[in-house]
Amino acid sequence: MDNGRIIEIWVGVFVAIGIGALFLLAMQVSNLTEFTEAKQGYRLSAAFQNIGGLKVRSPVKLAGVKIGRVSDIHLDNENYQAIVVMNIQPQYKLPDDSIASIYTSGLLGEQYIAIDAGGSPEYLEDGDSFDITQSALVLEELVGRFLVNMSEKSGSKEE
Amino acid sequence: MLNVLWRLGAFSLGAFAKLGRANLFLLQALAGSAEIIVRPGLLIRQLYMVGVLSILLISLSGFFVGMVLGLQGYNVLSDFGAEESLGVMVAASLVRELGPVVTALLFSGRAGSALTAEIGLMKATEQLSGMEMMAVDPMRRIITPRLYAGILAMPLLSALFTYIGIQGGYLVGVPLLGVDEGSFWSQMQATIDFREDIVNGVIKSMVFGVIVTWIAVFEGYDCVPTSEGVSRATTHSVVYSAFAVLGSDFVLTALMFGE
Numbered sequence: 287m288d289n290g291r292i293i294e295i296w297v298g299v300f301v302a303i304g305i306g307a308l309f310l311l312a313m314q315v316s317n318l319t320e321f322t323e324a325k326q327g328y329r330l331s332a333a334f335q336n337i338g339g340l341k342v343r344s345p346v347k348l349a350g351v352k353i354g355r356v357s358d359i360h361l362d363n364e365n366y367q368a369i370v371v372m373n374i375q376p377q378y379k380l381p382d383d384s385i386a387s388i389y390t391s392g393l394l395g396e397q398y399i400a401i402d403a404g405g406s407p408e409y410l411e412d413g414d415s416f417d418i419t420q421s422a423l424v425l426e427e428l429v430g431r432f433l434v435n436m437s438e439k440s441g442s443k444e445e
Numbered sequence: 446m447l448n449v450l451w452r453l454g455a456f457s458l459g460a461f462a463k464l465g466r467a468n469l470f471l472l473q474a475l476a477g478s479a480e481i482i483v484r485p486g487l488l489i490r491q492l493y494m495v496g497v498l499s500i501l502l503i504s505l506s507g508f509f510v511g512m513v514l515g516l517q518g519y520n521v522l523s524d525f526g527a528e529e530s531l532g533v534m535v536a537a538s539l540v541r542e543l544g545p546v547v548t549a550l551l552f553s554g555r556a557g558s559a560l561t562a563e564i565g566l567m568k569a570t571e572q573l574s575g576m577e578m579m580a581v582d583p584m585r586r587i588i589t590p591r592l593y594a595g596i597l598a599m600p601l602l603s604a605l606f607t608y609i610g611i612q613g614g615y616l617v618g619v620p621l622l623g624v625d626e627g628s629f630w631s632q633m634q635a636t637i638d639f640r641e642d643i644v645n646g647v648i649k650s651m652v653f654g655v656i657v658t659w660i661a662v663f664e665g666y667d668c669v670p671t672s673e674g675v676s677r678a679t680t681h682s683v684v685y686s687a688f689a690v691l692g693s694d695f696v697l698t699a700l701m702f703g704e
Contacts, residue, residue, distance in 0.1 A: 290490075297496065308600075308643075311611075311643055312639055315608075317637065317639060
């Protein structure tokens, strides 16, 4: 084999390795595989008083299993509520009296939507919304409430 | 006093003249792009010189950088009981910053300096003027293929560096230090976004490829054609590349990741 041919082969190997690395990065490291899920799933929305630190792409979980992701968050200007649109994978069916709540994983971890499945025979369909929702717990509010309780108790003792 | 002013003026005029020459040079080199299609052999040979011969350096460096990241990240994260986030830390820092930047710095040391020295020596031994005498445009024949080879090779090398780095971090984190394998990969996949992180990393490395090769080729073409001039041009090529890469990295990061 002459020199030029060897160089051509080596360059071909190099380009293949580079593109292969890029492909592996896309498939193994990033969330590219979820793009196909997003197209297949169906969309549900829920109105919350307060979503805390919930973000687009936060997970939606049922019994701790991830069944979808938050795809959009916007404000309803009339009721001043946050409308969270989520994308649920098509193999999961939710009864139409299910409850959507915002929980935090761990004490300071990221926030996610937890679904408590209801018992209704009817299922939620694309475009439906959750009737019952529970807002995020805001730590400052909890601490504030706790402090108010404490001061009321100590006040009544003194009397 | 007047002498100082005179020198300052001469220095800044010289700097602007060099910047202008560099931009005209880039335009001239890009104007010869058709040569790449007419003679793909030139490009392939240069891809071999700058790309294939850098694979070993890039892979080994990536592997060790990834291992160090895994080790250091574990030490800090375990203080907070967040060892599971090791995968995110290693992958995010490699994909967003270290992959493109360290590859560009290594690339300028490995391939950029060689390009400068090669072209500088061609100029010093009057090969470039010899080509002009034979009615061969050295711009198209020498400069354009080298420029394109650098621009094409950088993203590929950077992807290789990043991938091997993540595998290095995995090797230290999971089998050696006992981080849970499932959360290592799943947290990484949950955090690293394809468009936001990986595509931006590739864009970064392409920009760095243009910067590093442009500086290298220009410094060689613009050097004083003596042995001392070639050695100074080679030093300048590496030093300016490092400055330009790190400076433009800040700008690119601010544009891409600063909300």
